[in-house]
Amino acid sequence: MKHTITRKEVLNGADFLIDVVAPGVAKRFVxxxxxxxxxxxxxExxxxxxxxxxxxxxxLFFKKLGKTSFELDMKKVGDEIYKIIxxxxxxxxxxxxxxxxxASDLVCGHAENWAMCDILRKIPGNHIISIQSFPTSADVYPDKELCEPVADEFILATEDGSRGVKGHYLDVLEKLLKERKIDQVFAGGGIPPLQKISELTKKYNVPVYTTxxxxxxxxxGMCGSCRVFIDGEQKLACIDGPMFDGHKVDWEAAISRLTMFKSKEAVAMDCLNEKMKGVK
Incomplete structure (x- = not known):
């Protein structure tokens, strides 16, 4: 199967969107x-x-962050991705x-925000509110890639107030929780804010799924590197998740595990930079 890139768009200075042929994934995706x-x-x-x-x-949304995402960004429309599983x-x-x-604040969360809002909005009885937050107006995605088309209400926030509501999604959500009855929260993006949103929703007795x-x-499920502790029980994000009840996650353990491969990631980037020297 050829996984050909059919579209590539710049979302902001570091985030990108690609459309890629992957029929086996597309037909079964939930x-x-x-x-x-x-x-x-x-x-990798x-x-x-x-x-x-x-x-x-x-x-797919991705951020240029490590070696493989930089390699992915080098590909253009018409190029192929070796494998998609x-x-x-x-x-x-x-x-x-x-x-x-x-609520979402990073590239992975913004993709999940769109997908979940789109499917849940189609179910009678659901009213969908999407919150997307970015650091500044320069980081905001093009309008067509924001979640407004798949939500009943859409709130755009920037931390410096340069576009939309001023603040992070945590600020927007807390205001909603104070003023309205919210039945369920989903959240994706940076791990530290997910810990905070879990604490916030617990305060208001509102259930939350966090990525x-x-x-x-x-x-x-073979390597065990993505293990997460849910109510003290070990789970694997790749099989059991990646969305879990945020009120049951051991967030301190989850945050500490994010640094496991930092030194190896740095070596990989150094190797890529050395390889790319002189390549135009």
């Missing part, structure tokens, strides 16, 4: 699933959030909740 990309033979396996699936194509993970229940908020994004080596 929001809450993710896929794994291998950009080149013998390359990286988990990717799926924004949507249409026909034989899936849409999925869909993977265990989605949360897709059902009637009532008034639902999905606990841990480092995955094989993403099939």
């Amino acid at each position: 929001p809450g699933n993710f896929c794994v990309l291998i950009t080149i033979p013998n390359g 396996r990286i988990p990717m959030s799926i924004q949507k699936a249409e026909g034989d194509t899936i849409s 999925g869909p993977m993970g265990s989605p949360p229940p897709i059902k009637k909740y009532g008034t639902v908020v999905f 606990v994004r841990q480092i995955m080596v094989d993403a099939t």
